[in-house]
Amino acid sequence: MEFSNADTERIKRWLLLVPTMLAAFMFALDETIANIALPHIAGSFSVSSQESIWILTSYLVASCLTIPMIDWLSRLLGRKNMFMLCVFVFTVASFLCGISDSMGMMVVSRFLQGLGGGVLIPIAQAIMMEAFEGDELSLAGTIFGMVVIIAPIIGPVIGGWITENYSWHWIFFINVPIGIIILILAKTMIVDPPYAQKQKNVKTDYWGILFLCTFAVAFEIMMDKGNDLDWFGSPFICKLTVVWVVALILLIISQIKQKDSLVKFDAFRDYNFVVGTICLTIMNAILLASMAMLPQFMQNMMGYDAFTSGLTMMPRGVGCLIGCVLSGYLQPRMDGRILAAVGVAILCLGSWSLGFINLEISSMSVVVPNIMYGIGMTVGMIPIITLSCKTIAADRMSNASGIQNFIKTIGGAIGTSLVATFVSRFSQIHQNMMVKHLTETNSVYVERLQAYSSQFMSMTDLSTATYMGQTLIYNQLQAQARLWAYVDSFRIFAVAGIIILFLIFALKKDRKTDVSKQ
Structure with a gap:
């Protein structure tokens, strides 16, 4: 069976999606696959649950840094070379995450993983939009949407199953064979169009990189720690806000003024x-x-x-x-x-x-x-x-x-x-509203307190039984307040x-x- 030139080109276009979409799926999956395993990882390294959050934060911060640099990196290295380098870094970093024996090594490895993975989804999207048009673009867009939306959803399920049946190390090790397969496919299937090939005399915008990194790191840390530190009630959060706002303004000014800018x-x-x-x-x-x-x-x-x-x-x-x-x-x-x-x-x-x-x-x-x-x-x-x-x-x-x-x-x-923040603040609001009704003039409250107190009377004296009844009612009130926070x-x-x-x-x-x- 012989294929016409049109059929051959069509097959090549669809083959382009295989390594790029697989890479995008791998990155999107890792955004959430570690969420469920955090308590296990924290236990392995003897750190608190709050400290373990840095495993997620470092990944998000690093991915934020490389995403806006994609055009500059494409011109500097060529898009295919950049893609393969990033997959390689992501794969090696995944292996390092799996063998990590300390919190410090894990955070650094996750940061490297984010650096390598940040560009994978934008590249997949760019190649899709360039290669297809008309009805084919609609179908390719459907595949792309399925990849970037489903991967984060099934991440916690896969992560939970692997952690419960094997160990948390394997949520990172599974990326290694996938990364190797992607590299082999990318080497044979991806071909850069002329405008995506490596260019000569590409200038490095050091100021742009500095401002971008400062903005991304300060902003992500502020978002991650804001609720825990009471947002702008914390001097640390206020300082971070000043840093990222100034860095963003300087980034925009520097990029507008430069001809060969980092971000266009x-x-x-x-x-x-x-x-x-x-x-x-x-x-x-x-x-x-x-x-x-x-x-x-x-x-x-x-x-x-x-x-x-x-x-x-x-x-x-x-x-x-x-x-x-x-x-x-x-x-x-x-x-x-x-x-x-x-x-x-x-x-x-x-x-x-x-x-x-x-x-x-x-x-x-x-x-x-x-x-x-x-x-x-x-x-x-x-x-x-x-x-x-x-x-x-x-x-x-x-x-x-x-x-x-x-x-x-x-x-x-x-x-x-x-x-x-919503869940935390709304819980406080609803709790304050409900507490106002826990008075002796509220017949429902009085009847419920008497019923609970009578249950505890067989175990202790009247005063302690009343206190235990009040505690039980207050615990129920807190649960209802938190429920309404989720509802809101x-x-x-x-x-x-x-x-x-x-x-x-x-x-x-x-x-x-x-x-x-x-």
Whole structure:
């Protein structure tokens, strides 16, 4: 059987996706696979749970550093060489994480892992947008969306299963054979177009690198530690805020003034890119915040173990698969804005449904809302990615993809930090409101206290029994206050989704102007 030139080119295009999408999946999986294993890792190194958070923070900070540098690194090394170098660094760092025998070695290894992995998703997105068009782009976009959305969802489940059945070391070791396979495939399948090849006389913007690193590190640490340190009530957080704001201002000024800059802001001239990036950033914040909050609720409030709470996220993965199929089928057949709006509306309904949870629910009670979450995320996100980058010139795609993913990462960090603050602050608010009703004039409280006290009378005296009854009621009050904090947070996600709906219809359909021509 002979293939025509068109068939051969088509096969080559699809083969391009194999190593790039596999690499993107590996990076996205590692964003969450270690979450469940943190208590085990902390125990191995004899550190506190708060100290173990640096295992996650170092990874996120490092990935933030390299994402905006993707265009400069492509010009300096060539995109294929850069991709293979980053996969190599990620693979070696994964091995070092697995053999780490101290907290210091683990944090450094995770930082290196983040440095290597940060560019993998933007590269996959850039190659996809450059190689495909029309119906093929819709299908490729569906595959890309499935990779970047499903991987973080199944991460805690895989991490929990490996940790419970083997050891936490293997959540890192599994990356080694995958990384080797990616390197072999990339060597044979990826070919750089002329504009993505290594260029001569590429200048290094040292000031830009300094400002970018300062901004990313200060901002991520502020987001990570803000809730624990009472945000701006802490001098440390205030100082970090000044540092990242000044660094960001200096970064923008330095990049605008330089011709051969580290980060190019040309993509911000494209209207759809700006609006689409805002939508994707809010959606990423909702995605990561809800993924952090729901397992936490199932563990802290419902008493589930780590693996079982991770399993409660699996229906979201099923929803993502359904959403990917729907998006791939419908996107070529309808206005992408309408499809995205339908997806976000489903996401809002899923969030609002989780706003009716209580302490008597079973694990099945979160299945339908989670499926809705998965469908809504994929059906909403995939068309927005396509619309936001469709009018970007091919030679600017790597830069635009890097900027978009950098901003999305920042949004995810903000969402995860805010949800921790929401749960903490809303718990205090609801607790203060409920405590006001624990008075002798409240007949329900008096009857409940008498009932509890009478139960304890057989074990102790009246005074102690009354105190034990009050303690039991207060513990129940705290649980209810925290429950309402989770309820409020999920409803805030629904409101944020409504904001995205308005932004979606601000997108322009099939705009033909090209950023390189402006």
